[in-house]
Structure formats: structure tokens, C-alpha cells
Amino acid sequence: MKNFDYTKFADEKLLKYQFNKLYKICRSILGQGFRESLNIIGQNVDLNKKKIKSGTKVLDWTVPDEWNISDAFIISPSEKKIAEFKKNNLHVVGYSTPINKTMDLEELKKHIHTIPEKPTAIPYITSYYNRRWGFCMSHNEYMKLKKGKYKVFIDSEIKPGHLVYSDKLLKGKKKEEILISTYLCHPQMANHELSGPLVWSALYNILKETGPHNYSYRFLICPENIGAAAFLHYSKKKIKNIKAGYIINCVGHGDEFTYKKSRIGDTISDLAAINVLKHSKYSYKIVNFFPDGSDERQFCSPGFNLPIGLVMRKMYGTFKEYHNSLDDENFISFKTIIESIKIYHQILSVIDKNFIPIGRVQYGSPQLSKSKINLYSDIMNFGTKNKGEKTRFILETLNLSEGKLDLLQIANLKNFNLVDHFSTIEDLLKSKFIKKKK
Structure with a gap:
């Protein structure tokens, strides 16, 4: 992850160009402004548009004119x-x-x-x-x-018109899905509107370019609230495959990060976000779920109760520029947006590479020095040199590879940043000291 080149997907000049094309369009939940904005987004990502007539009942809501x-x-x-x-x-x-x-x-x-x-x-x-x-x-x-x-x-x-949203699936090796959602219905505001679609678009292109991945990734962009209700109404079979997901908004301003948990509170979405944020260079805070704010009120409603969280910078409603003209082009930072893209990418990578390991040796500890892959020091000098992070990760992981905990649970239990150990996990698999539980 440290060597991943983000410049192709998240260059400041490119983000600013995309922002300027969208910023002054008068968007709302239905209408020409939303359609025009979605078409501009579609110049950079693949869309799969859906249309629903005004007056249609979706869940307990009615699509307006x-x-x-x-x-x-x-x-x-x-x-x-x-x-x-x-x-x-x-x-x-x-x-x-x-x-x-x-x-x-x-x-x-x-x-x-x-x-x-x-x-x-x-x-x-x-x-x-x-x-x-x-x-x-x-x-x-x-x-x-x-x-x-x-x-x-x-x-x-x-x-009367049509509600329009896009629901695009990047197929992976599994049918299980990660939902990445954002909305595009606020007029002329920067952080609490366009920062979300900019990060969402970059993540789509990163995952498309680097796939196929283990999980499938469903990218939803819609008008807030009514769009999420419409997606859920018409996707009751699809959502059974959703393993994790996030709603992307308010990711363009603030030095810190804020994570709002899913309603369940301890899903893989929650564990992955907290693992990455805890080991990042940024300060962060965790907010428990409450049924207000954005589309989590739909996704995490009792009948669906999906494992959906939000990784934000300053959370909506906590900055004085929220829902007013002070949230303008001078309020956001494209550098901050790129930081948000990187954090989200790390979180999604953690989920995608997570599995329950089963150790080949269950009785006693394995003799790591027998491995053709260099996993463990072949000289005993621990009296003068402490065991490194990689060695500690290997020993802790092997000790807990009994088919009960997944890698993310082990990392959180033993205070490891899972992103830092992807290559070590691959080495343990190649050397057959662990295998994936089916």
C-alpha cells in the first residue's frame, strides 16, 4: 500500500478540474441539475442508471415531482x-x-x-x-x-419526472459485496456535497484498475435519503450479499478523521475502519450510531440493519460551514480529499484481504526456520536485539490461527496495523503455515 501510486486517480489538478465542472450546478433530488451532474460524473466512471417515476412509493416514502x-x-x-x-x-x-x-x-x-x-x-x-x-x-x-x-x-x-441514480457493480471473485455510496443532490456546496462524489469516483477507478478483487464492489450514487430508499426498495435480493459498506461525505475539510459506526457496531466495516484509523498518522474519534445525518438512517433501519458506517473528516453538523454558503471552494482542500481517498482505499483493502486463518501446526509451535521463504531469523540474538514487528505478527497470528478469529480481529486484539502486514500474510500462505478457512 505504501508504494501505491495514487497520482493517476487523485491528482490535485484533476480533482480541482472535476470540482469546478460540478460546483455551480443547481442540484436537487430530482431535476435537470442532478441529471447534468450525474452525466459529468459519468465522464470519469462507469454508470448504470436507474429511473423511477414521480409518485412511486419506495419503502415508506413517495418519489416527489x-x-x-x-x-x-x-x-x-x-x-x-x-x-x-x-x-x-x-x-x-x-x-x-x-x-x-x-x-x-x-x-x-x-x-x-x-x-x-x-x-x-x-x-x-x-x-x-x-x-x-x-x-x-x-x-x-x-x-x-x-x-x-x-x-x-x-x-x-x-x-412529474424521474428520480435517477446509478448502481454499478464491479464483480469480484465472491458474490459478497462491499457497498460504496455517496449522494449528489446539494447545490453549490463543497465539503458536504462534492467531496463525497470526488472520493467515490477515485475509489471506483482505483478498484476497477486493480481488480478483480476478492469481494464485489457496488458503487451507488443517488439523491440523499429518497435515493437510498429507492435503491433499497428495488434491491432487496441484492442487499443480502452486502458484507460491508460506507457512505462517503464530508471528506474535504479537517485535519482529523471521524468514524460513525454502523447500527450493529462491531461489523467488519467498523473493525476495518478503526484498525486503519488507529494506526494512521491522523487524530480520530469514534461516534456511535444514531438514526440521523445521511443515508445511514435508511441502510441501518431495523428491517435492513446493514453493516454500513461513515469515514468522515469533520462530521456533518459539527462545523459552522455546514449547510450554508461558507462551505465553498475555499473551505475544502484537495490535499485533504486525497488523504481521504488513501484512507478509504486502505480500509477497503483490509476488508478485501481479510480471512479466517487456520494454522497447519496446531500442536506445539511451527519450526519457521524450515521454510524456504524467509520468515524467521536463523540466528538467536534476542538478548541484544528485540524481535521485530514482522516476527511478532507472525508469532501472534500463528498462535491464534485456530479457525475462530479472522485476521482483522487478530490485528485489533494484538494492536497491529493490518495494512503493514499484507506481504507477510502472503508469505505465510505460500509457505503453507496457514490456509484460509472455507
């Missing part, structure tokens, strides 16, 4: 244009109905949203199922509004 918008603004009494959609599409409440009307300030204020405690930020507000219109602006701009007549204009359309 789609929303499209071409322009919106307010003209003040002094003829100044403010809250311009074309300058920042967060200025309009998502799914706003069309309007072309003149009104006084008192009436207008009923439809304006701000964040008083973040006076320079434009909030991100949506209303998918209840018809209304509205504008968002910074609280500083709101406080400058004068009495008088305001012209309010929103050129939008809400009509």
Missing part, C-alpha cells in the same frame, strides 16, 4: 437586484414554486431565511413535499432591507 429553475432574484425599492440565483443558487429555497409579484417588505420577510448567528452565511433550505417559495440571504444583507415595494421573481417549474 422534479424541480427545475432558470433564474430568481429580488428587486429592492431602489431598483437594486439582490438575492440573485445566478450569483449563488443557495439564494433560492429548493423546490420553490414560481412567482412574479410585487409586495411590501413585511410580506417579503415571511419568505426570507437567514442564520442570525452566522451573519455572513446564506443558508441552505429546501421544501421537497410542501409547496412554497422562499429566498435565503445573509443576515447582514437582510438587516439592510428598507421599507418599500419589492419585486419578487422566481422562474421555476415543478412537474
Whole structure:
């Protein structure tokens, strides 16, 4: 893993180019903005698109109509244009109905949203199922509004359409799958939107290029919540094969990592993420599952209870830029995104190479010096030199290779970074000191 060349998949210049193509598109859960964004993603990865009509019942949810918008603004009494959609599409409440009307300030204020405690930020507000219109602006701009007549204009359309998502499978040696999911429905925000699809796309290309792997990998990109519900609704047979998985979001800002556990709490997803993070150079924290935040509320709902976790940097809702215009192109770091790609790749590699080992020698310890592969020192000098990490890993692994614990459980029990010992595991297999439990 240390010698893996990520530059082909995660060069800062390439990531910035992909980001800039997507950033200012007005996305929502259904509509032209989502379709355009998905098509751009499809220039870099293989997609397998699915379409579901508005009004379709998926689990307990109903697919809404789609929303499209071409322009919106307010003209003040002094003829100044403010809250311009074309300058920042967060200025309009998502799914706003069309309007072309003149009104006084008192009436207008009923439809304006701000964040008083973040006076320079434009909030991100949506209303998918209840018809209304509205504008968002910074609280500083709101406080400058004068009495008088305001012209309010929103050129939008809400009509029956299709929910679109992509569900692409990279087949491996096993039918068992790892689910890699992200979403693409937030407008003009950087960390809590585009960082996820950028990491997701890079991982797809890395796994495609280096496969086939032991596990199959299912790559899902969809609108948040309703897209996950639709995937689950139509994939009840597929999801029986899901062994592990992650939802990728908020991976573009923060020096630390945050891991949110699956609902089960001790799945291979949880163990692999914690093993890699614990032995990385980054500070990290572990958060127990709670049924809110993003698509884990669907994947980890009682009837499905899938082994799905989230590896993030700063977790959603914990930074002041969350769901507002402060989460812009200056808030994220492409270096941070590349770090996130590397950590995710290590985690997936740990899962893919994990198995339950059974030692060839169960009575007594094996004579390692007999191996044609250099596994153990052929000179006894432990009085002056401590046994190295590789030797300790070999001895601990062989001692616990009785068909009960997998390699990841052994690594966590004995405080090893499993990524560092992939080649040693291969040597133990080649020398037939261990074999994989069937």
C-alpha cells in the first residue's frame, strides 16, 4: 500500500478540474441539475442508471415531482437586484414554486431565511413535499432591507419526472459485496456535497484498475435519503450479499478523521475502519450510531440493519460551514480529499484481504526456520536485539490461527496495523503455515 501510486486517480489538478465542472450546478433530488451532474460524473466512471417515476412509493416514502429553475432574484425599492440565483443558487429555497409579484417588505420577510448567528452565511433550505417559495440571504444583507415595494421573481417549474441514480457493480471473485455510496443532490456546496462524489469516483477507478478483487464492489450514487430508499426498495435480493459498506461525505475539510459506526457496531466495516484509523498518522474519534445525518438512517433501519458506517473528516453538523454558503471552494482542500481517498482505499483493502486463518501446526509451535521463504531469523540474538514487528505478527497470528478469529480481529486484539502486514500474510500462505478457512 505504501508504494501505491495514487497520482493517476487523485491528482490535485484533476480533482480541482472535476470540482469546478460540478460546483455551480443547481442540484436537487430530482431535476435537470442532478441529471447534468450525474452525466459529468459519468465522464470519469462507469454508470448504470436507474429511473423511477414521480409518485412511486419506495419503502415508506413517495418519489416527489422534479424541480427545475432558470433564474430568481429580488428587486429592492431602489431598483437594486439582490438575492440573485445566478450569483449563488443557495439564494433560492429548493423546490420553490414560481412567482412574479410585487409586495411590501413585511410580506417579503415571511419568505426570507437567514442564520442570525452566522451573519455572513446564506443558508441552505429546501421544501421537497410542501409547496412554497422562499429566498435565503445573509443576515447582514437582510438587516439592510428598507421599507418599500419589492419585486419578487422566481422562474421555476415543478412537474412529474424521474428520480435517477446509478448502481454499478464491479464483480469480484465472491458474490459478497462491499457497498460504496455517496449522494449528489446539494447545490453549490463543497465539503458536504462534492467531496463525497470526488472520493467515490477515485475509489471506483482505483478498484476497477486493480481488480478483480476478492469481494464485489457496488458503487451507488443517488439523491440523499429518497435515493437510498429507492435503491433499497428495488434491491432487496441484492442487499443480502452486502458484507460491508460506507457512505462517503464530508471528506474535504479537517485535519482529523471521524468514524460513525454502523447500527450493529462491531461489523467488519467498523473493525476495518478503526484498525486503519488507529494506526494512521491522523487524530480520530469514534461516534456511535444514531438514526440521523445521511443515508445511514435508511441502510441501518431495523428491517435492513446493514453493516454500513461513515469515514468522515469533520462530521456533518459539527462545523459552522455546514449547510450554508461558507462551505465553498475555499473551505475544502484537495490535499485533504486525497488523504481521504488513501484512507478509504486502505480500509477497503483490509476488508478485501481479510480471512479466517487456520494454522497447519496446531500442536506445539511451527519450526519457521524450515521454510524456504524467509520468515524467521536463523540466528538467536534476542538478548541484544528485540524481535521485530514482522516476527511478532507472525508469532501472534500463528498462535491464534485456530479457525475462530479472522485476521482483522487478530490485528485489533494484538494492536497491529493490518495494512503493514499484507506481504507477510502472503508469505505465510505460500509457505503453507496457514490456509484460509472455507
